[in-house]
Amino acid sequence: MPSAAERTRTLLQNTCSAALLVPGLRTACWDELTPSSRSVGPDGDLFLELPAASRAARAAAHAQDDELAAVLELTDVAPVAVPHRIRARARVSGWLTTVPGLSGPGRTTLRLETAEAHVDDLWGAEAVGADAFRDAAPDPLAGHEAELLQHLHAAHGEQLDTLGALLGGRAEERRAAHRLRIVPLALDRYGLRVRVCEDRELCFDARFEFPEPVRDLAGLRRAMYTLFEAAAR
Incomplete structure (x- = not known):
């Protein structure tokens, strides 16, 4: 599974919502809190515009x-409509200073020296130390994940439904009765996670591991073909 540090770095690179909070400052407008860009330097510090x-x-x-x-x-x-749609929350804390000369007119780049991080996601809640955060890399599929999940949901619904055959007896019975809906929820180099729903209240997650971690989209295509082939047997 991806480490907590890797998951946090992946969220930082690709998450749809981020807000910078400074304790003690009066409440600011939302556009003051949301960085227009964010990146991680070689020392693990965050650069926020x-x-x-x-x-x-x-x-x-x-x-x-x-x-x-x-x-x-x-x-x-989650980029696909699904019950309980928030997949993760994370926070990175540290100390804030300005970095002159990196932004255009009316903008400022701030450096957040990372002290620690914490992630609470589909894998669970974990603390992340500054060194682990610095040394981790985001998942190589992260930049494509939203598009891939949306494509799976829109164009491969029938193949997703076949994954119910890998879930065991009770799920197979409900799938045969057309009572289950299988929605792609998350994707990383290690596997695919889906949310299996009878209705909005009765849902559970299932994860399908790839035979080996994938490095790129070509490897992902091979892994997905193998998964769907196994489900169709």
Whole structure:
């Protein structure tokens, strides 16, 4: 399975929602909290671009190292409509300073020196140390995941339904009676996770591991072919 640090780095690169919170500052407008870009440097520090007039940017302009604490909060939502759609929440905490000269007019780049992180997702809740966060890499499929899941859902519904044959007796009976809906929920280099639903309240997740971790889209195509072939037998 992907490590907690890898999962956090993947969320940071691809999650649809992020907000920078600075304890002690008055509540800001949403556009002041949402970085227009975010990246991770070689030392594991975050680089976040915000409006230069935002309260966080103004406070960071006067801060020294380890003086202004801040937290970047991340929320990940499944790209396919499914009950209980939030897949993950994470936060990265540390200290905020400005980085001159990296942004255009009206914008400021802030550096969040990473102290620790925490992720709560489909795998569970775990803490992530600064060194582990620095050394981890995002999942190689992360940039394509949303598009791939949407394609699976829209164009391969019948093949997804065949996965019910791999879930055991009770699920197979309900699949045969057309009472189950199988929706692709998450995808990474290790496997595919689906949400199996009878109705909005009766759902469970199932995960199908690939024979080996995939490195790219070509490897993913082979792994998905093998999975669907096994389900069709």
